[in-house]
Structure formats: C-alpha cells, structure tokens
Amino acid sequence: MGLELARQMAGQGEVIITGRTNPKVDFAEFRELELTGGDLAVRIGEFVSSLPEVDTCIYAAGFYQGKSLTDLTDDQIETMLSVGARGLIYTVRELLKKQGKLGQLVTITSSSQYTPRPLETIYNFVKAGEAIFGAAVAQDERVGKVLVAAPSGMQTAFWREQPGKDTTEYMDPKWVAEQIIQAASGEYEYKEIRLLRGNPPTVLDVTNRT
DSSP states (O other), rough: OOOHHHHHHTTTSSSSSESSSSSOOSSSEEEOOOOOOHHHHHHHHHHHHHHHOOSEEEEEOOOOOOOGGGGGOOOHHHHHHHIIIHHHHHHHHHHHHHHSSSEEEEEEGGGTTTTTTTTOHHHHHHHHHHHHHHHHHTTTTEEEEEEEEEEEOOOSSTTSSTTOOTTSSBBBHHHHHHHHHHHHSSSSSSEEEEESSSOOOOEEEEOOOO
C-alpha cells in the first residue's frame, strides 16, 4: 500500500520510502528503517535527522497477526506495538521537533480500527490507536492537516504469510491509493475515511460521525 501511494505521488516532489527491503523502484528514493528491536526512538530520531524537510508524512506500516491474545508471545506483542504504534508516535514527534511543523500526516489504518475481532486483539488496539492519535495530532497547530484512511482487505503482499487466504473479493491497492490521494487533497484540517469492499467498492467519509 505504501509503495503504491509513493508511486502515485511521484512527480509531486521528492518521494522517500522506508522499510526493511529495498523495492528497487525508479520513482522514489529508498532509505532503510527497521521498526522492530531496541532503541527505536533513538533510531527514528537519527533517521528523521537525515531527511530533508518533510511536508507530507504517510505512515503505512503494518502486518497481520492472527492469533488469540494468550497465544501471542511477548516478542510478538512488542513487535506489533512497535510497528503499529511506537513507530508512528516517534516519527511524528521527531518531525515536529526537527521542523517545528508538518504540512500533512496521512495514517493508513484498517477496518480493524472499528471492527473488533478475537484473533486481532493487538492489531485492533494499534489500528484504533493510530486513528485517535491522528485525530489528536490534527488539533496541534503545528500540523496543517491529518487524514486517517481505514481500508478493508486489499490484494497486497500483506497476506503473503497467510496461505489459503481467499483475497479474490479484496480491493485493488491501486484503486485504494487513488482514493486516499484524492481524499488527502484540498483544504481541511482533519478527515477520516473508510474504504469498503463491495461491487463496486466505496469510500465513506466518517469525519463528523457521532
């Protein structure tokens, strides 16, 4: 998802993508960043300090973890918390400390943000946390605008470690990225959208839900 968003943003300015593995693309610069392990805050601080000024930060890190709470090891829980929560928190904090401002934050959550599932307890936790974190950051006068985008299942490599998973009715990541880029454009302070599977798939703006 992050790679597809970067592809569609190419040409709008310098695009830098991060992750564990270099995708070797010609439309963006790759810089390695591992979100697991010790000293995460320090490593993200060093990473952010090496970047040029960032106007738009898109946080799309995530992975699937389908186990009951009692079947998860300490390391598995800590990994999910680091990738889904700590990484976002430290990245935004370091950008604001360095720059004093951030034009836009886009955080990609999931339908698990608002749909509790017994085998996704920690995933539910971090995705719901990402959403409320984005809403809170939107109230910071140093941040121009915030988009929280919660897509349902997509046909991405996210599911590669889930053999037998039927993704035939899942959404096309290119279409999802197009909707997110469109929603992120224009003037607003905070926006939350849900991208729902269906025939055709739909986009629901729930910014002002009660």
